[in-house]
Structure formats: C-alpha cells, structure tokens
Amino acid sequence: MTAPLPSLRARVTPPDAVSPAPTHGHPPLIEVDRLSLYYGAARALHDISFAVPERLVTAFIGPSGCGKSTLLRCFNRMNDLIDNVRLEGTVRIGGEDIYARDIDVIELRKRVGMVFQRSNPFPKTIFDNIAYALRLQGLRRKSEIADIVEQSLHQAALWEEVKDRLHASALGLSGGQQQRLCIARAIAIKPDILLMDEPASALDPLATAKIEDLILDLKQQFTIVIVTHNMQQAARISDATAFFYLGELIEHDATSKIFTNPARKQTEDYVTGRFG
Amino acid sequence: MATFLILAILALILGNIFLQGGTGLSPRFIFGNADKDMFDVASAGVWPMVFGTAARVILMTLFVIPVGVTTAIYLTEYAPALSPFTRIIRGAVNNLAGVPSIVFGLFGLGFFISAVGGTLDVFLYPDSPKPVWGKAALIWASLTLAVMTLPVVIVATEESLRAIPLGLREASLALGATKLQTVLRVVLPQALPGILTGGILAVSRAAGEVAPILFTGAAYYMASLPQSLTDQFMDLAYHVFVLSTQSPDIEKTRPILYGTVVVLLLLTFALNLVAILIRARVRRNLRRLA
Numbered sequence A: 001m002t003a004p005l006p007s008l009r010a011r012v013t014p015p016d017a018v019s020p021a022p023t024h025g026h027p028p029l030i031e032v033d034r035l036s037l038y039y040g041a042a043r044a045l046h047d048i049s050f051a052v053p054e055r056l057v058t059a060f061i062g063p064s065g066c067g068k069s070t071l072l073r074c075f076n077r078m079n080d081l082i083d084n085v086r087l088e089g090t091v092r093i094g095g096e097d098i099y100a101r102d103i104d105v106i107e108l109r110k111r112v113g114m115v116f117q118r119s120n121p122f123p124k125t126i127f128d129n130i131a132y133a134l135r136l137q138g139l140r141r142k143s144e145i146a147d148i149v150e151q152s153l154h155q156a157a158l159w160e161e162v163k164d165r166l167h168a169s170a171l172g173l174s175g176g177q178q179q180r181l182c183i184a185r186a187i188a189i190k191p192d193i194l195l196m197d198e199p200a201s202a203l204d205p206l207a208t209a210k211i212e213d214l215i216l217d218l219k220q221q222f223t224i225v226i227v228t229h230n231m232q233q234a235a236r237i238s239d240a241t242a243f244f245y246l247g248e249l250i251e252h253d254a255t256s257k258i259f260t261n262p263a264r265k266q267t268e269d270y271v272t273g274r275f276g
Numbered sequence B: 001m002a003t004f005l006i007l008a009i010l011a012l013i014l015g016n017i018f019l020q021g022g023t024g025l026s027p028r029f030i031f032g033n034a035d036k037d038m039f040d041v042a043s044a045g046v047w048p049m050v051f052g053t054a055a056r057v058i059l060m061t062l063f064v065i066p067v068g069v070t071t072a073i074y075l076t077e078y079a080p081a082l083s084p085f086t087r088i089i090r091g092a093v094n095n096l097a098g099v100p101s102i103v104f105g106l107f108g109l110g111f112f113i114s115a116v117g118g119t120l121d122v123f124l125y126p127d128s129p130k131p132v133w134g135k136a137a138l139i140w141a142s143l144t145l146a147v148m149t150l151p152v153v154i155v156a157t158e159e160s161l162r163a164i165p166l167g168l169r170e171a172s173l174a175l176g177a178t179k180l181q182t183v184l185r186v187v188l189p190q191a192l193p194g195i196l197t198g199g200i201l202a203v204s205r206a207a208g209e210v211a212p213i214l215f216t217g218a219a220y221y222m223a224s225l226p227q228s229l230t231d232q233f234m235d236l237a238y239h240v241f242v243l244s245t246q247s248p249d250i251e252k253t254r255p256i257l258y259g260t261v262v263v264l265l266l267l268t269f270a271l272n273l274v275a276i277l278i279r280a281r282v283r284r285n286l287r288r289l290a
C-alpha cells in the first residue's frame, strides 16, 4: 500500500530549473498543473499551473475567498475530508502525482506538514503535543522522544519559554506560544514541506514578529508555503509570491517583483491596497 | 413556577416514601436473605434482590457502552452524512427510544431466549433435557435492558463527539495520523465525560424497570443467589411489583413494600454515584489540561 515518494531532498539541482517563476536556482518541489477544484458545482480553483521551488518561502496572497486555503489544502490532501470535492489536473510533489491511486495519503501528510490559522494544540501536555506524532510513527524509546521534543521546541524558538513546564497543559500557553507549539509539532516529524495558513493572523505584532523570524530560520531546512493577508509580511519573509483572484492565479513571481513592479494591473491594485 | 411545582411533587413523593419506608429499614432487612414467606414483616430480607438488581444493571452497562459508543463513532466519524443507510440507522435509533419497555421484554423473550438461547442449546447441549441457555436468565435480562438503553448512550456519545472541534481532528490527520488513530487518541478521550453521562442516564432508566426483565430473567423466589449468567435472579423492582400485587394482607406488608422501594432508590443512587464519581475524575483530568 505504501508507495514511498522518492526522497525529495536527494534531487540534484539542475541548472536553470524549468519553472514559471524565478527560483534562484532552486528546483521545483511542488508542481501544479492545470488544477481546478470544485466544491459540488461551485468552482473554487480555476486552471492553476505553477511551481513551488524547493527551500524557499512562497507566499499566497489575494482577497478573501479567492482560494488560497483551498489550494494549500490540496498539497497535503486535507480536502479529502470534505464531501463533494472534485479535482481536475495534477499536483506533483517531488515528481510524484499525489493524487495517483497508489499514493498513501498518510505518508504524504508526514512529508507535508501543516500549520493552521487558528492554533489547534491538542488538550494534552506540551510534551505530549509533540510526542503524539512521534509515537504515531512508532517511536517508543523515551529518551529518543524527549530529544526530538526538545530539539523541535528549540527550532520553534519556544524552548526557553516552556522548558520548565513541559508537562503542563498546552492550552495554558499564550496564543503566540500555542502557534509556535503547533509549528514545533509539525516540524518534529521532519517533513519536507511546511504549509502555513495565515499562521500569525490571530497574533499581536510581537508574537507575529517571532513567527516571522522563525519562518526565515526554518527555510534553511523546509520548503515553506504561507498564506497571508499581510502584505508587509509577505514582502518580509517570502522569496516568491503568488497572487490569486477569484480562484485564478493572476501572477506568480519573485516577491520583490510582485511588490515593486508587478506585471498585471490587478496585482498592483491589490498589493498597493487599492482593492481587496 | 414550573420548577417549584416539579420540586414540590418530587419532595412529596420522596418524603412519603422515606417516611413510610424508613421505619422498615434495618441491616437485617437490607442484608438478610429472602424468606420463603416474603410477606412476613419480621423475617423478610432483600439482599438477593439488591444483588440481582445490581448485577443486571452492571452487566447491562458492560454491554451497552461498547456497542453504543461504537455505533455513535460510526455515525459521527465514518458514516456518510446523507446516505440512505445512515438515515435508516438514525431513524432506527430514534424509534428504539420510543418503544414501550414491555415490548422490549417481549423482544428479549422472542429474540434472546428463544432464538439465541434456543440455538445455543441446540448446538452446545443437544442432549440436555432441560434448556441451559434457552430460558430466562441474568444475561438475557441484561442484554434486553442494554437494547432498551442503547439510544440513550448513542445520542449522548454522538453529542459529545460532535462538540469536539474540527481543528483537533485536522491537527491529528495533518500529522499523518489515520482516522482510527485520530478517533482513539484525540477524539475519544475528550468525549469520555459525555459517554459517561450516557451511561448514567442508561443506569437510571434501567434500574427501576420491571417490564423488560419480567419474561427474561426476574424470578419470583429463589433459594440462593444466582451462580452464573444463565441463572435467574430476584430483583428489587420486580419485588416491589410482587409485594404490591400478591400480598395477602396489604396493610401488614406495607413496611416491607416501602422499605424495598427505599432500597431500590438507594441502590439506583449508589450505582449512579459510582458513574458520577468516575466522570468527575475524568473531567478533573481533562480540566488539568484545559
């Protein structure tokens, strides 16, 4: 049943990788080809083609309801949970069609982690929140689990704040801490890709800044796709930006280009705040 | 206003029972053996009935909780919401809740004793002159009660499952958990208090019922306590019925009658208390994490 994806990291960077957007020499990791998605009869995504380069931060921007979350959830097949969703086109990750019949969705989700808009720590201890996924993977050795928990909390810049209360409830943390815990939980199982759906939208500026620093740090190791409504945030942390409008990909380019010299009028209007 | 009316009626009923029944209560009465002459105020005891009622309620709980919880999990987590099959199950559960308890008694007689018990006897004890499984027994009475209280447990469990935020399930699934792992490790622990509430309601409903056990297990008189699941048992609720309908002199046996009612109430309360204490413990553990 398990159809292992080819090791995504082992891919050698080909010179001038083919990708519609500038990728700074980073090969495409997620390739979306003529993707349309329907909720029942309503089309939420319309004929989208583009690629997400490896180990860069790609931002999705666009007005509410334009399909950013829907597209993001295509990458780890979270849309499978919704009845009546129909897909056309293909999504390939590491060259593998993730909607192919023999793909193991469980394996896919271990390689494509997700952080949600509303932080959703389990009502368990801080430690157990992270250990949960490790135990699911069959890890039993206590010392090994404890090591990875600590390492993940360090990576998520949360260790110093929680090291004395690892066995207290995760729900006692502040909103920003909870979200960093969710990030720690997602990276503990070492995915290749981290999907983040407005991870800082419910946080104050200070907590948001921490998450942004964290993202810049994590991109050394992970390919990150982030949905955001905050233009400054997209400009600060992303390398490439995709602008969506009414289910269509309007423009996809280097972030600096999108924000200073976009090719399309709609993009310019949106990033300068003239609509949306 | 209506609340006061209800409280007043409740106080009237309980006051009357405890006033009249309190005098008949004594350790000898509660823990004493049933006498062949169960209408003799001086020697009557109800311990076998206490034992029988407790046994059938506890056994019923052991049957109804796993089946009810599994059904509720199937309905909320797995069944496609709008499929005809799901609708049929839901309709059946709702209808089951409206069936009079005497019908459950007849069902137990026809299904458990004749069909299931009779079949077991054919295969396991083909040479036995007397039925072993195919007769009224503790296990059949408990199973009949379990069928009767199934809707309560299913509905209570479903409600508590639905109250658990989608975000928690998504978090688990996004980490590569299977649906079953998500249900068992994230959803069920949160739903436990609600499930126990269902159990408490089931116990309350079942403890005082006579009709479902009338044909399926309750005995008028037995010289000893039931020794196995296939034995019949004496029962407090049934005994109340016997005392109030079969007594040769209703005035003289009144203290026994009221005493038995009080013991039945106390036992129901005690069984509920156990469940309530367990639930309080579970809640405390959950709250520690909230």
Ligand SMILES: Nc1ncnc2c1ncn2[C@@H]1O[C@H](COP(=O)(O)OP(=O)(O)OP(=O)(O)O)[C@@H](O)[C@H]1O
Pocket (backbone or CB within 6 Å): A039, A044, A062, A063, A064, A065, A066, A067, A068, A069, A070, A071, A082
């Ligand atoms: N489960 C669903 N069932 C039906 N329609 C849905 C569902 N989820 C989203 N939609 C519709 O699909 C479209 C895209 O929604 P989506 O959530 O992807 O937008 P979004 O760009 O993430 O918006 P926001 O910025 O507000 O989060 C919207 O029109 C929305 O109403």
Ligand SMILES: [Mg+2]
Pocket (backbone or CB within 6 Å): A068, A069, A070, A197, A227
């Ligand atoms: Mg969204």
